[in-house]
Amino acid sequence: MLRPEQMRRLLIAAPKGEIDTIIRELYRHNVYHIEDFVPESESPDALSIGHPLPGASDAASALIKVRAIESVCGIKPEDVEIREKLPVSKVRAMIETDLPAIQKEVEGLVSTRSRLEARKKEHEQRVKELKPFVAVPLDLELYRGYTRFTVFSGHIRHDVAIDAPHEKHFSDKVDGNMIVVVVPNEYREEVERTLLGAGFQAIPVPGGSGVPADLQESHTGEARRTGEEIVAIDQKMAEIRERHTDFLVACDELLTADVERAEAPLRFAATEETFISEGWVPADQVDRIRDALEKVTGGRIYIEELEIDDTTRVPVEYENPSFASPAQMLVDLYSRPLYSEIDPTPMVAIVFPIFFGLILGDVGYGAILLVMSLGLRKFIKGDEGRMLLQVLSYASVSSIIFGIIFSEIFGASLPWPTLLFSRHVSIGAAAGGHGPQITELLILVFWIGILHITLGRILGMGNSLRSHHGKHAIKGVIANAGWIGLMWGILFMVWGFYALPLMPDLTGLPVVVMGLNASAVVGVVLLVVGILAIAQESPLELVEVPTVISHVLSYARLMVVGLSSVTIAMVVNYIAISMMIEPYLEAITPVGVIMIIMGLLVFLLGHALNTALGLLGGGIHSIRLQYVEFFTKFYSGGGKKYNPFGMKSKFMEE
């Protein structure tokens, strides 16, 4: 807790003959984080990047095939429920025997489907082309093949009169109207001018012969039939998916593992006869992996534990109690801690739900979110999503608890008075009791802020001792203490001058010098010493001094965002219940029933909106207080993720 998992740096060297065995063993254990070998100018000439194992390209091309089949069948390995685990040997045998057949079948289906789709599109296109001509009672062959006549066919704004010998058909039954005019060639230009004057747009006459309506019908029928064939093919695909999903995902897993193993030497340094690899292993796994490697190679391996000289290169794996681990996601969203740093996850795990509850303290909304976070667990499969839901469910429980304390359910009050300070805003008819205790609530959240920031600064001292040495470490500790002194100095000064609720009243202390009482003097001293302490590390830091006040004030959001959500809830209740439902309940009339239904609708919609706002506001503002106000005091982040070489088998068993 508070520290990432301890890591050891290992150097493995062995003859190339053992490389396959060693990679296999490392992969099986899934604990070795490979440090990629990067050839540099100062590294010995004899060292170069290793070559992939034989079979790498075969495995890779097989994997591409499997992924292609998965993608056309719509199989996503991460979303597949595990039904039964297949033995590795069986999967390997099936890759030889079954995979080519499946691939052939799928390829055949895909190509047939794309052919059918093209045909369907063609028919649909023909239907579209024929559509305007259906309105004209002429066979298609009558539009073509004249030497002495010209045929105009197209859309037009309105019917026109043509003063030349002609045959004309006009229809306003189709979009944009349809006109067909046949005139002797000598009148062509004249008629064309007339037509263009009415906004004529020529459309080409579709090929083929016969009555357009019949043709259109037959093409529509064809398109429908092709569509049915496509559906049949989709069904076949679904059958394949149903039958082979287990095998395909297992295949994917096996081949991915093969490819990763075969390409591992690319991350090692190699000489003519040997290879060298550097990597990281959790401290409690070192002995196990060392013994295992020595056993499989029969001692033909050299393993050395190296000093950790640069802590920024160490991969970081969280080590948290189970209640805190979902909050790792929130910390990762900001940045993974450095190896030498304090891991703030447990603090975030405790404080985040409390802040969320303070903001959204309402039994009703809390219950909705709790049900939602538990219900969505069935549908969201990814690790991150699950963690987020876990965090959300803790947060909703906390909001139910604070709802009980604040006596709130959907903005209305519970049968008991508030146990802490009232957040009940008086609106319209809901007035009664005493209004919200703004000042008390404000000072309560400022206290939370002061303590949270002080904790951050104390952690900052710890981090400074850990990440720096000698003079730098001491300077960092003094500067952090200076920030604490500055903040509490201001507090003591305020206490010396003003009596505030929920804060110690020190105005009565005896005056010491220049009209300042003891508390104010202590405050001034702390403030001056604090500023000096900050300046000794870096005078530039003094620019940040106003943040002492602004960061504490920022915790006001804990109260204000909550109050705004209470206000919205109360407004919704007032409109829905007091204005739309209650007045009509006394005597039921038809209008009254409609109003009551509308009122219920307003009630539901309003509270749905407020739940969404509460989730967003509560979540974002609580996490912001962690990131901006808390983390900036001690946390730098930027650690590398621990990513061991290997895989947890999901669909296969040994």
Added chain:
Amino acid sequence: MTDVVMTLEMIQASQVGTKAIAAALAVGLTGFASAWAELTIGSAAVGATAENRDVFGMVLLLTVLPETIVIFGLVVALLLLF
């Protein structure tokens, strides 16, 4: 002076009204300021997310940073009213 007579009730009523106007201005103007600030950040955030999906969490947070402005406005308004 003219013959306008100000009773105590009138003065009290106008005080309540002035307070309400002040509170409305505090929330309204700071809300406008927040929105203005979020406008720029929001469009940059959408651009950044389009480039790299992973930064979504971070930029969502950056987008709501200026919300502090309206929160202070709301604090002032609440203190004025209650």
